[in-house]
Amino acid sequence: MKKIVTALLASAVLFGGVAAQSTAQAGEIAVIVKTVNSTFWQNVQKGADAALKQAGGGNTLTFQGPASESAIADEVNMVENAVNRGVAGIVLAPSDPDALVPAVKKAWEARIPVVIIDSLLAKGAEQYYQSYLATDNRKAGELAAQALIDKVGTEGKIAVMSYVAGAGSEIGRVGGFTDYIKAHSKLEIVGPFYSQSQMATALNQTTDVLAANPDLKGIFGANEPTAIGMARAIKQAGKSGKIVAVGFDGNQDLQEFVKDGTLAAIIVQGSFQMGELGVQTVSKLIKKEKVEKFVDTGAVVVTKANIDQPEAKNVLY
Numbered sequence: 407m408k409k410i411v412t413a414l415l416a417s418a419v420l421f422g423g424v425a426a427q428s429t430a431q432a433g434e435i436a437v438i439v440k441t442v443n444s445t446f447w448q449n450v451q452k453g454a455d456a457a458l459k460q461a462g463g464g465n466t467l468t469f470q471g472p473a474s475e476s477a478i479a480d481e482v483n484m485v486e487n488a489v490n491r492g493v494a495g496i497v498l499a500p501s502d503p504d505a506l507v508p509a510v511k512k513a514w515e516a517r518i519p520v521v522i523i524d525s526l527l528a529k530g531a532e533q534y535y536q537s538y539l540a541t542d543n544r545k546a547g548e549l550a551a552q553a554l555i556d557k558v559g560t561e562g563k564i565a566v567m568s569y570v571a572g573a574g575s576e577i578g579r580v581g582g583f584t585d586y587i588k589a590h591s592k593l594e595i596v597g598p599f600y601s602q603s604q605m606a607t608a609l610n611q612t613t614d615v616l617a618a619n620p621d622l623k624g625i626f627g628a629n630e631p632t633a634i635g636m637a638r639a640i641k642q643a644g645k646s647g648k649i650v651a652v653g654f655d656g657n658q659d660l661q662e663f664v665k666d667g668t669l670a671a672i673i674v675q676g677s678f679q680m681g682e683l684g685v686q687t688v689s690k691l692i693k694k695e696k697v698e699k700f701v702d703t704g705a706v707v708v709t710k711a712n713i714d715q716p717e718a719k720n721v722l723y
Contacts, residue, residue, distance in 0.1 A: 433464045435688055436488040437681070438481060439471040440501040440524070441603070445657040446630045446677050447471060447499070449723040450523070453681025454497065461689050465494065475570055475603040478502045485509035489516050495688035497681075498535075499524040503574045510534045519691035523680045525574030532699075537687050539701045541675040543575045546705040547582025547628075550652050551590070553671040553707055554624045557650040560591035562623035565615050567608055567636045568598035569629045579654070580628055596622070601632045608635025609642075616643050623650060630655035633672070637663040656708060656722040664710055674721040676703040 437454045439447040451469045458467045472480035478501050488496055489512045500506035507527055513520050514534040522538045568580050587593050601608035627633030633653030646668040653660050656674035663669040680703050687697050708718045
């Protein structure tokens with residue numbers, strides 16, 4: 407799949423919008439996510455593919471994303487190229503709430519329906535897309551804070567390991583977490599530290615935070631690569647089970663960290679559902695059917711106690 411994505415990106419960069427127009431496919435649904443190098447977004451793709459198969463008919467699907475979540479300009483180019491080649495609809499996970507607005511506006515001007523998933527665009531852009539499907543990130547951040555307080559209590563020091571500053575999901579998720587901590591405890595917050603969604607960066611940052619704060623009682627890793635790097639640093643420091651760590655998302659690595667006690671809990675989004683409902687929703691829009699403006703795709707707190715239960719298995723990937 408990565409080879410296909412690379413080829414699509416290369417054609418967009420090398421040949422630009424004019425060539426892209428000539429390669430347009432009738433009924434193409436373009437799914438464009440923050441990065442292809444993450445199992446979270448690969449699970450979104452699985453949901454999108456499943457929805458396309460269920461729908462049948464003449465629509466085709468393309469799946470693209472930059473090499474990293476911080477490559478915002480690349481994602482903007484992908485949306486603009488999709489508009490230029492006249493796709494039937496776009497499902498987009500915007501990596502930046504402001505930078506993607508002009509490209510989405512171009513889609514609106516071209517009468518191409520857009521469904522936003524995972525992260526919200528900036529206020530004022532609501533008219534340019536027809537539906538927003540996502541975890542209520544503020545609620546999910548609050549769930550993470552509750553899980554941490556349940557284990558560490560209401561006093562002491564905790565750290566926040568975040569990802570891309572200003573991303574719509576980050577604002578809601580980390581904002582919900584910190585606001586809940588401040589409202590329901592006297593815990594001191596160190597950070598947030600921004601990994602740019604790079605696992606190695608999160609590992610190094612967490613190693614430094616643990617060394618600089620030997621009295622740290624808890625720590626929160628706010629997305630998949632950040633939480634993995636955080637957990638690996640905790641394990642390398644010999645602090646598994648000695649510091650309460652809560653992660654976010656639910657790939658195989660994070661599940662293993664829950665099972666071995668490195669992570670007390672992970673907050674898991676319905677990533678498959680985002681892809682599935684995203685394609686289902688844009689397909690309805692293509693048929694001129696009405697859709698909901700916002701759909702909460704939910705989040706589940708997964709711990710060692712419930713990781714093998716249906717409620718967790720339905721969201722883990």
